[in-house]
Amino acid sequence: MRIVCPFCGERDGEEFATIGGAAGPRPDPNAPDALALFHAYVHLRDNPAGPHAEHWYHAQGCRRWLAVTRNTVTHEILSVVLVRP
Amino acid sequence: MRYSAFSLFANALGGHKNWQPAWRDAAPKPAYDTVIVGGGGHGLATAYYLAKEFGLASIAVVEKGWIGSGNAGRNTTIIRSNYREPGNLPFYELAMTLWEGLEQELNYNVMVSQRGVLNLCHSDAQRDAYARRGNAMRLHGVDAELLDAAGVRRHAPFLDFDNARFPITGGLLQKRGGTARHDAVVWGYARAADGRGVDVIQNCEVVGIRQGPRGVEGVETTRGFIGARKVGLSVAGNSSRLGDMAGLRLPIESCVLQAMVTEAVKPLIPGVITFGAGHFYISQSDKGGLVFGGDIDAYNSYAQRGSLAVVEDVCEAGMALMPMLGRLRVLRNWGGLVDMTMDGSPIIDSTPVRGLYFNGGWCYGGFKATPAAGLCFAHLIARDAPHPAAAAYRLDRFATGRVIDENGLGAQPNLH
């Protein structure tokens, strides 16, 4: 897999690490149902066959976290942006 | 027709004209009491035990492709019960005891070969971790031996003891562990289930799960709707897709696990050997090929193929451990979809949807589970209560914190 890092350019997937699906924003710890919200945030995943929003870390490059949309069936990468510009 | 040396002989004289299909290629009926989705080892075993142990009739297994086309037909065939966590041990030991009698149970030679599984360690801390695991096994009545370096040398003299980057300090050996002929397990269960009236329906993909006020009503398939009072999902790498059809969001992500096999050579290595300082494990098939693999491709994927980086990583580890492999050739390399959970342990549980049951999250380790997964899933479906040996495999354990995390890696599936 080749990933185009917005900073470093195109690199082999080997340089990156992903933690899987990009769960939505971190829930509010003070919400009444915080426990349930955090459980879903940490444990439940969409895991679709097709386009998938992911977080990748350019561990062996610029060390930026990337927001990647990737097709899990074809491995085609649909978009890559820095999470924190 | 019963399989035996005699029937083989008799048929030989008849030019093998009288053999019957191992299983009927059944066409879907409008409805069944129970439909199992997924014609892998688990699904077929579940159907078999539903019929045999729980006396259910009217059972179908629906498979989108050919039976065994998933992980059952592409795994590296290791069976073992060398686990550490109390939630896992009774279950995998139940599986091991079932393996030990499976040929006779199924009247099909699935070639269970208990030639030992050896996990190597390379540091004192690792040895202590294996001691902890081995002791847990012994507490559960499972066989386990802790070897020192000399013991390992006796077991596998060809390992690199003298020039190693991570010297071998010992290992944990389960002699009853070993391998089984993966395809035969699928065919054996299919034949045995078919023999008890189960419909094995191939080329029939489930595309929807119909629910009514009182729970599931059946499955929509590429061959039409099939009604069912109870539906059991046993689709491994596709668990999330099926869950999604029923509105379930699961603690699972699908990754690819690759494996490789070399050209066949005369017997070279004993049993199964696992590297402790790199991603590599290996065994030799009866045909003579060295079957080996390592780490998963650590990204979500529904493609049954992986990356070169992992192939290199596995071969580097292989050479670090067994420099004699250098001139043996990789003949074939493939991948399968593994359903990774948030704690690396499986799920056998009922779901919020009435009449819908789930068996999955087997990660890269569910082949060894096949007989027990079938029996326990059947128990759950038939009795609506978990089998004691699988009581810990609850869907809600992440919410409660009762996780079964053998490696202590936490809620990142691709780390397990």
Add this chain to the structure above:
Amino acid sequence: MADPVMRATPALAGLVKPGRFGAVRDAPGVRISVRDDLEIASVAVRAGARDAFDARASALLSFIPKDGPVRSGNGNMSALGIGPGRWLFLRRGGQGDFAAGLAADLAPLASVSDQSDGYVSFAVGGDCARRTLAKGMPLDLHPAAFAEDDVAVTLVTHIGAVVWREDEQFHIAVFRSYVGSFWHWLSASAAEFGAGLV
């Protein structure tokens, strides 16, 4: 800093000795030098301070570090882009006060950390430099693809490295603790072309 009693130990002490090695050629195909004279500091712009930082840099450093994976500089010091708003600043043969000086100059607009001892850098040149480096560097080193002053942070045979092109040579900085393994790979890769260490 002045260095009266303490002896600084080169990272490759005992590991390498200057001279020719590998295949015998009249001219070495690969020329390698170890750059022990570099002072290195990592510089990261503070949040929201980019404009002020640029102004300060051009005022005090007389150049504005370029964005992106490129090398920019002012003759005696250069900045390698290693991330958005992050650089490795290099200065040759200074007095050991480089990071401190930069920190003072750029405070509070940037975070500066001394890395002079964290990295060891090699310069690799010669006709066969590309073929040598290709044995571990996952980058297209063709002049059109990796030009003078291009920079890349990448993985070279399992070792993280910062790579850049400067004066027709490839420069590779690796973390100090890896230097033995890195040299082992570099020298083995260069051997077939005949190599010289200066």
Add this chain to the structure above:
Amino acid sequence: MSEVQPNRLPVGGLIDRAKPMSFRFDGRTLQGFAGDTLASALLANGVGLVGRSFKYHRPRGILTAGPEEPNALVELRGGARREPNSKATTVELFDGLEARSQNRFPSLAFDLLSLNALLAPFLPAGFYYKTFMWPRGAWEKLYEPAIRRAAGLGRASGEADPDAYEKAHAFCDVLVVGGGPAGLLAALTAARTGARVILCEEDFALGGRLLGDRTEVDGGCGLAWARDVEAELRSLAGVTIMGRTSVVMLHDGNSFAAVERVSDHLPVPPPFQPRQRLWKILARQAVIATGAVERPIAFGGNDRPGVMMASAVRTCLNRFGVAPGKRACVFTANDSGWSAAGDLLAAGVRVEAVIDPRVKVDAPVTAGARKAGIPTFLGSHVTGAHGGHGVRGIEVRKPDGRTERIAADLLAVSGGWNPALGLTSHLGARPLWSPQIEAFVPGKLPPNTQVAGAVRGVFALPDVLADGAAAGAAAAEAAGFRSGAVDVPAASRDATSLSACWRSPGASGKVFVDFQNDVTDGDIVLAHREGYRSVEHLKRYTTLGMGTDQGKTGALLGQALLAEAAGRSIAEAGTPIARPPQVPVAIGVLAGPHRGRDFRPVRRTAGHDWAQEQGAVFVEAGQWLRPQYFPKAGESDWLQSVSREAAGVRAGVGVCDVSTLGKIDIQGRDAGRFLDFVYVNAFSALAVGKARYGIMLREDGFVLDDGTTARLADDHYLLTTTTANAGRVMQHLEFCHQVLCPALDVQMISVTEQWAQYAVAGPHARDVLARLVDPPHDIGDAAFPYLSAAGLTVCGGVAARLFRISFSGERAYELAVPARYGDAVIRAIVAAGEPFGIVPYGTEALSVLRIEKGHVAGNELNGQTTAADLGLGRTISTKKDYVGRTLARRPALQAPGRAVLVGIKPVDRSQRLRAGAHFLAMGAPAKPDADEGHVTSVAYSPALGHWIGLGLLQRGRMRMGERIRAYDPVRNGDQLVEVCSPLFVDPEGARLRG
């Protein structure tokens, strides 16, 4: 020379007759020429019997002239370099080559296991699934060992591979795979546009079929044309031609893997050269021009030595100047076989007959044969090839059903051509059935890929050339280059019409569809009868296509016969997916140089050489090497050394290299707030010049890592991690910042490598440091109490950082200096410590000291423990949110029954403790539900004079003083231990403050 090579033609061939080479096969010394393959040299010497088949041990010869060879497998080379299953057809001959036939006993000519053939009726496909089940347990002991011995092909050397391997990266605009006419012209066309082109050819000569066929291109011989193209390509700057290089895999993003056989054509690799090199080629565009493989026909004895593919016969004649027989017959279902007959005639071989199942064959095709007066049998089939170790005659069945026997020692067969489309399937695309060529052709192509020539089912040379040129142009343009007018040379047009013939009607005797795995037509029918009807089931049940040739020649026959049996078309039945590698690849080259000690890089600290001089025993800590202990002369074992070191620290002073701890520089206005978020305890309130111990959780509430973090300035902290977790923590912190709170002004960078850091611990620690710290810096307890941190200089001006923190529980400091001074400073510390008897100590003593103090480390931070489990609950701040806070509230993480950190002592103090033992309540049976936890860490405590340990015990804090069992069956251990506080030494922490 050629008298010793009976089948060598007097003239012709691409061999160098001036370079004779001698080689040995099964001990016989034979002669060949440079340019031969082992197969051609064997045939030149009249060696037709080369191997034995997998199951029935049938005598086998040489079927093909390429990597698709199923039969001619040999053990190449000897000793540690032995290579089993080497295809004689791809082994380039070299002087002194050694090869042995394999899978036979005692000898190739007389193989006892060939008796299996007599048992054949009882060994149909999958027979082993139906028997060997009784008595239970006999499988491993009896049947399996026997089957395993019989199975397998060649023998592995069993010794470490002595040769070296390399990996390398390559990049290009256009990669061309295959150097046949299509590939050559594709490469040339692309190269002429100025594109960077790589051409990979697995053979040692360019030309593809042009090497074996007698063809005309550009008015001259096809080969001459190929030479010209090669010359022009070599003259172009942007072109790289890689010979002896097989492209074996295709991965995402147009990454191709190729194996260059650098030295396989030599006895041993030359100096500084590897045996093979793995190329990782990144191509913007690729042209796959891998050609086609000729397939056999199913008839009786079709596996006999002397039955060869027609194209292989042509290659023998034209490329190697070898006549594989004296009296030849040709059995072909397509026109190319007739060309083989022509070539045989031209080479002066007697052609006894040409047999073609087709009733009508175009006159021009048959003309040559008829003119030469060769009997031709149209509408006829070869039903059997007779003979023992070699063909002696064939049986022909004519349209009227009558049969005729023809004496012959060579039968050239052509059942048609299967495109070599493997690479096009590596991304999962399924091939499509082409009725035109009655074979599978590439389906959906991989992105940025073209196919050209025979691999696409284009067979006639002029069309192949045009196809190659078009593909080369298209690829170059897609890669952004303008291609001018493409000129395609004229070429002779071999007729290429065909009609598939899978199985000869009335075939007699054993009929093979997969030669190597001994799969017969009967096996296919049986598999279908038994319900193994998917091509994938067929494959797995019969092993069709699972040999080292991956069924490149025969598998399609089996699939066709299955389709026939099932009354399906082959298109419906489909074909099993082709997987990488395209040809088998040595594990060694996939590993490259990363083996033995070079498996992974080694990390050394600045103090490494010094420690080595002290005779340190080193231990791997991840990639780091750390001194484990420093044995002294006269010490009997490690325990004695470690105890001396630990005692030395408590009695006087010791020094330990702690440089490997992860050090992360954290700066920015919000650095404090950020740390509050990632640690359970608060850091924003920490005073400048102070350090504090911190615990980090994962978001799921379990402990991730711990360490001390110091505040160097308002906006500057230095965070330390454990050695093991440095990388993971860095990634975690970057995630917390960039993803979870991007608004914060924080900059992080690892400074682990910048600093060499030494722990100086013991009552005299300050005295030692006082001799190193430059004035006016004051490290007296008033100015520099416990948990202080300061920047200062030592040894006359070396900038340093001093932290007063303690893992050992003693008065202790950690001194950090720039790594270049690490060596000098450790020597200075030891010199300064001399009067106080300073002891260097390693990781073992470090561990003893921390266990004596109940400090947790890796064994306790095992990813399953909570802060409370480890007795660190009090450090948790309740005032703020932090990573892991919410999910740490989950019921099971709060459960009262959890296993928590305790200390243990053996009741019999003379006993040794062992980590990994499980806790059982006294008197409880050794059963799962009696399991109450386990021993995590143990040490012999010199301070207490007996073994002590830490453990995780259910409800442990309420069980102080209780006696429990430490159950350790894997080491035959079962002992009584007493539960106690994990603080074994100086519970009040008096020594800490001095």
